[in-house]
Amino acid sequence: MVKLIALYKTPENTEEFDKHYYGEHTEITKKIPGLRKMKVTKIVGSPMGKSEYYLYCEMYYDDHESLKAGLKSAEGKASGKDLMSFAGDLVTLMIGEEIDE
Secondary structure (H helix, E strand, O other), rough: OOOEEEEEEOOOOOHHHHHHHHHHHHHHHHHOOOOOEEEEOOOOOOEEOOOOOOEEEEEEOHHHHHHHHHHOOOHHHHHHHHHHHHHOOOOEEEEEEEEOO
């Protein structure tokens, strides 16, 4: 499986962020074609103490082609546009491949 990973730094106003993220953004993102599952993790700290990060989201696709097609779709573009409108300065996006050991 291939994952699109979104790592969010802590926003100034976590209530506003949460309201938009869970109320609008995840609903748009869940409609992206080819998305198999979406897992969100709230960061609560690190072994060294407080973390600058707030959320970690993993979006699973069957393969790179499915991910690319999903991101190019109308729903993928809408999700990206929404992301940039409320968290463009907070998010780092990465692509990963799961390794079964």
